Amino acid sequence: MPAVIPEDSVGIVQPQKIEFNKPLQLSCGRVLESYHLMVETYGELNADASNAILICHALSGNHHVAGYHSLDDKKPGWWDSAIGPGKAIDTTKFFVIGLNNLGGCHGSSGPNQLNPETGKPYGPDFPIITVDDWVESQARLADHFGIEQFAAVIGGSLGGMQALQWSINYPDRLRHCMVIAAAPKLSAQNIAFNEVARQAISKDPQFHDGHYYAQNEVPKVGLMLARMLGHITYLSDDGMRSKFGRELRSGQISYDFTPQFEVESYLRYQGERFSTEFDANTYLLMTKALDYFDPTALEGKPLSEVLAKAKAKFMVISFTTDWRFSPERSREIVDALVDADKQVSYAEIEAAQGHDAFLIPIPRYLDVFNAYMQRIEADTDSMTSKGAF
């Protein structure tokens, strides 16, 4: 709990649940007749709705991107370091939207929400959702707010994939696209890690084929294992070395199976906490969205040709020790954009924190981010001056 809400915080924020009754055709072939999204917004939408920024979340993220829900909150939203008055994404200038994606477990339509057709939780019957589906649902969210064109769509990791897909699916609806710590598609190794996590969850006896809500149980062990494994891939080898090294919890080896090295107890703690907070069916859906993401799959053309239709300006950012989505993967995106004759800036940030770095206020990262946000602001101002004002 902050003693006082910091001055550069968006402060106490209130999520809102927005209902959509127009059926949504999904990539998997199924249709969601109606759905709802949990959303938070920060800052104010200007008169010509030209200052809106959409933040897309990663695997375990949600709509609570910045600020506090109450003074009792221990932590602010997941990207509070980047969003607030005077911060990189300045809420005195921009209207920022965060949402929980479809299939999520923080209030948007998803496995842990009631299926209006049955009155019971969707559970494993919630359809498989793709990045394309998310973009479509987010476009309708933009419609809801009367936003014709975003000043920027921004995301890290799986969020960056959504931003990239936005630029392809709705070329006219975003002026800037920021793709941070992402990849144009998953590698076999990425998919392999996801598959181990899925097996851990789905083979947990308390998973009950996804119908654990009715049993009043939770596949805690499976979720814990998935998170422990995920955590290793979010950190770098170097980062773990400097954070934990081979430090022993009690100073000496005990020759048993209690956690002995600091890294063991850290991972167990992270895993156990996550297993009480996150929904297993959602975890499965999110990993599938990652596996399936490949903007070239539908058209069967190289990424540069698929990106040809994009009209946004791009900022791509990677982190040196990120081995989940390494700088090489970001450069694939940059190369495709260059080949497609798009405006693209690229920064590779020196950072020891691995994939997690995208959430950390590293000075050079903030500098780059701030500088690019100035461009977005300038473009937004020029939009407004061209308008009716």
Added chain:
Amino acid sequence: MPAVIPEDSVGIVQPQKIEFNKPLQLSCGRVLESYHLMVETYGELNADASNAILICHALSGNHHVAGYHSLDDKKPGWWDSAIGPGKAIDTTKFFVIGLNNLGGCHGSSGPNQLNPETGKPYGPDFPIITVDDWVESQARLADHFGIEQFAAVIGGSLGGMQALQWSINYPDRLRHCMVIAAAPKLSAQNIAFNEVARQAISKDPQFHDGHYYAQNEVPKVGLMLARMLGHITYLSDDGMRSKFGRELRSGQISYDFTPQFEVESYLRYQGERFSTEFDANTYLLMTKALDYFDPTALEGKPLSEVLAKAKAKFMVISFTTDWRFSPERSREIVDALVDADKQVSYAEIEAAQGHDAFLIPIPRYLDVFNAYMQRIEADTDSMTSKGAF
């Protein structure tokens, strides 16, 4: 099954069980009053016992290093590619010993063997074993064969750690030490992966706190997960990309949780097969031996000072895409040996196969291996000519 046993194979081999009745003091403080080791040997020990080579196995290895147990065997021993008449480790010249380490599950004293004191399987009561303990038990095995000094102690991965420890604990008992794809100690990331595997096994409801033998059950899911995860760390990102890419099993996405990408079904198959073949308690012990390995821990001195007492000549080999024990880790060993003024050769082999490369007959690897074996042979010949013959 080979139609015909190849000419360069050691042929049909017979394991032997060797009993030891002298109590073994273990690092953990406990004592094994008696124990047995499963052993295979290939080639013939010469009259002055100067041509013996000890092969130390890695996490899931055993005594069956080369040859076939019967004509029905689908595969030969785990390092058959390197051992046989005319192969790198030439059994017409050397007497080669392979063993299943203490705590193993292939016939040596370990969790799945009967505890002579209770008449029941040791299960989780089998003591935690360290690399030091293995070296001690292997020294007694050398005594058993009348081998005062090995021509070489050779191992890859965890086997390489045993070879390194041999050079420290018994400086006079080996002339050459080959440390392949190893590290001077595990990193926090290495330990973290091991801990996820341990949690997967020990939290499997069929683990029964390690007493699953009595329940006639096996923690198959836990072992499967451990192996799937291990497998990812044995392969390289590049290797997986070229082996599996994003190939779909049925040619198209099915939008469900069946294995869709080739890499998913490959991992599931590997994991499931392993879970029927390997013992869960042994897996836990092996990962602990890895975690605890640190030749500097006891003396609290830098590795170079600990290695000062070594008298062997060293060959260290690493593989470019090995990220489990990367070339950097091998170079730590080389640097320590150089600082300690030891004779050391080092080769970094270009290989796409990651950690697994140490088991694969890659041409340059074989060339380097062969060349070094010639040195070992020359040293062995000069020993024999100095002797009573």
